[in-house]
Amino acid sequence: MKKLLKYVIVDIIQNKIVLIYTFLLLVISFSVFNLENSSAKGLLSLLNIILIIVPLICIIFSTIYIYNSSEFIELLVSQPLKRRTIWLSIFSGLSSSLSLAFFIGAGIPILLYHADATGFTMIAMGLFLTIVFVSISMLAAGLTRDKAKGIGLSILLWLFFSLIFDALVLFFLFQFQDYPLEKIMVLFSFLNPIDLSRIQILLQMDISALMGYTGAIFREFFGNTTGILLSFLGLFIWIIFPLLISLKKFKRKDL
Amino acid sequence: MIVAKNITKKFGKLKALDNVSVTFSKGECIALLGPNGCGKTTLIKSLLGMVVPDSGSIHFNNELISNKWMYRSRIGYMPQIGRYPENMTIAHVIDMMKDIRKGSSANPDEALVKSFGLKNMMQKKMSTLSGGTTQKVSAALAFMFNPDVLILDEPTAGLDPLSSEKLKQKIIQEKQNGKLILITSHILSELDDLITEVFYMQEGKLVFHKKLSVLKEETGEIKLSKAIAKIMSGGELLKY
Numbered sequence: 001m002k003k004l005l006k007y008v009i010v011d012i013i014q015n016k017i018v019l020i021y022t023f024l025l026l027v028i029s030f031s032v033f034n035l036e037n038s039s040a041k042g043l044l045s046l047l048n049i050i051l052i053i054v055p056l057i058c059i060i061f062s063t064i065y066i067y068n069s070s071e072f073i074e075l076l077v078s079q080p081l082k083r084r085t086i087w088l089s090i091f092s093g094l095s096s097s098l099s100l101a102f103f104i105g106a107g108i109p110i111l112l113y114h115a116d117a118t119g120f121t122m123i124a125m126g127l128f129l130t131i132v133f134v135s136i137s138m139l140a141a142g143l144t145r146d147k148a149k150g151i152g153l154s155i156l157l158w159l160f161f162s163l164i165f166d167a168l169v170l171f172f173l174f175q176f177q178d179y180p181l182e183k184i185m186v187l188f189s190f191l192n193p194i195d196l197s198r199i200q201i202l203l204q205m206d207i208s209a210l211m212g213y214t215g216a217i218f219r220e221f222f223g224n225t226t227g228i229l230l231s232f233l234g235l236f237i238w239i240i241f242p243l244l245i246s247l248k249k250f251k252r253k254d255l
Numbered sequence: 256m257i258v259a260k261n262i263t264k265k266f267g268k269l270k271a272l273d274n275v276s277v278t279f280s281k282g283e284c285i286a287l288l289g290p291n292g293c294g295k296t297t298l299i300k301s302l303l304g305m306v307v308p309d310s311g312s313i314h315f316n317n318e319l320i321s322n323k324w325m326y327r328s329r330i331g332y333m334p335q336i337g338r339y340p341e342n343m344t345i346a347h348v349i350d351m352m353k354d355i356r357k358g359s360s361a362n363p364d365e366a367l368v369k370s371f372g373l374k375n376m377m378q379k380k381m382s383t384l385s386g387g388t389t390q391k392v393s394a395a396l397a398f399m400f401n402p403d404v405l406i407l408d409e410p411t412a413g414l415d416p417l418s419s420e421k422l423k424q425k426i427i428q429e430k431q432n433g434k435l436i437l438i439t440s441h442i443l444s445e446l447d448d449l450i451t452e453v454f455y456m457q458e459g460k461l462v463f464h465k466k467l468s469v470l471k472e473e474t475g476e477i478k479l480s481k482a483i484a485k486i487m488s489g490g491e492l493l494k495y
Contacts, residue, residue, distance in 0.1 A: 003354050007340075007351050011340050011343065069340065071339070072340050074305065074334070075334070075337070075339065077303075077304070078327065078332045078334070079356065080324055080328035081327075081355060082324045252307055254266075254307060
């Protein structure tokens with residue numbers, strides 16, 4: 001596993017996209033912190049950017065990378081290696097290099113301008129989101145052989161989690177506004193990793209006005225500490241679950 | 256050495272392998288022949304565990320291969336189209352394979368690397384290589400770790416005459432070392448002095464698996480290409 005991981009990471013880092021991504025994050029972070037006069041405001045603006053950009057880049061880059069290395073995977077499968085090792089090495093390679101990119105691009109500016117509990121939570125959430133979306137992309141790429149379909153699927157998934165999901169929840173709320181929906185709303189927020197991390201950071205920042213409906217209920221329901229722990233757990237499940245399904249698929253895949 | 260029993264593999268509606276049973280034994284050099292799309296590559300990939308058959312079993316040295324992986328350290332595989340990570344240089348790819356197959360051979364056999372002249376272009380990236388050079392890298396890697404079984408899928412396609420002659424000499428040498436060699440090729444004239452057995456498939460089914468000498472006797476031809484042509488046209492004559 002270690003051997004393979006090394007080669008995957010070297011291959012990804014030589015790919016200039018990851019460097020561009022790091023640079024882009026760096027530019028955004030520094031400009032956001034320099035534009036706002038208080039660093040707390042800067043952090044909030046950065047939050048919204050991170051919640052959109054990080055999942056998008058991670059899911060699309062990973063999907064394309066997996067498709068582009070299909071021949072490489074084929075080569076590895078014909079070697080004395082377990083399929084499980086191959087798949088997990090690619091996953092770890094992608095998630096560690098993209099996490100590193102996020103840490104350099106957004107983590108370091110946050111540490112420079114706003115090194116407190118909120119800043120740390122935000123870095124942690126960025127890293128979590130990175131890994132969750134790498135995991136989802138492994139699933140998207142594992143489901144179909146066709147590259148165009150796979151990339152389309154991952155764009156759709158990103159769109160779903162960042163826009164459509166919220167619209168659906170709102171629609172649902174208005175349709176059933178006469179009923180008590182608090183518990184269901186909490187459940188809903190676990191179905192979306194982006195929502196979970198948003199709630200997590202806002203719980204930490206303690207800005208209920210910006211929390212949105214789910215966030216407010218979330219806090220009311222669990223209180224701060226339990227809420228944070230539970231959403232961590234939710235994010236963990238979001239990493240493990242797609243990865244396991246894709247691994248199961250990959251073990252039976254014809255190459 | 257390799258025993259496959261009743262393997263069937265479907266890709267959608269297409270039956271790529273239809274109840275194929277076969278025994279390949281040590282020391283033989285076997286040509287897998289048949290028209291395009293008859294299931295040769297699928298058979299090879301099933302042996303390597305790259306394709307999972309729908310039914311049937313494959314044994315390697317009396318061990319069932321499903322979900323196993325160690326047995327592949329004893330196989331050298333040269334794919335039809337070898338593609339490698341684009342950013343890696345030849346040296347990186349070779350080092351990586353040595354790293355992955357550490358233990359399967361104490362001193363790697365770099366004879367082909369030398370005779371193909373790959374040493375002079377070790378620093379070239381894989382994406383800049385021509386098809387033939389990539390093929391040379393694949394061949395060098397397949398022979399490097401002194402495997403008991405060599406599986407060569409269209410080994411000489413894309414190689415210049417000189418290199419393909421070098422590769423042929425290497426194959427003959429390995430055959431004399433008592434290894435099992437499976438070759439698919441459409442250039443039958445090349446196979447004449449290499450192979451000992453012929454394995455002929457059509458539409459996913461095994462048509463025959465015979466010793467080369469027996470085949471030549473039956474058809475009354477001295478050239479493999481002629482013998483096969485006779486069989487293929489004979490089959491078609493029967494149809495019409």
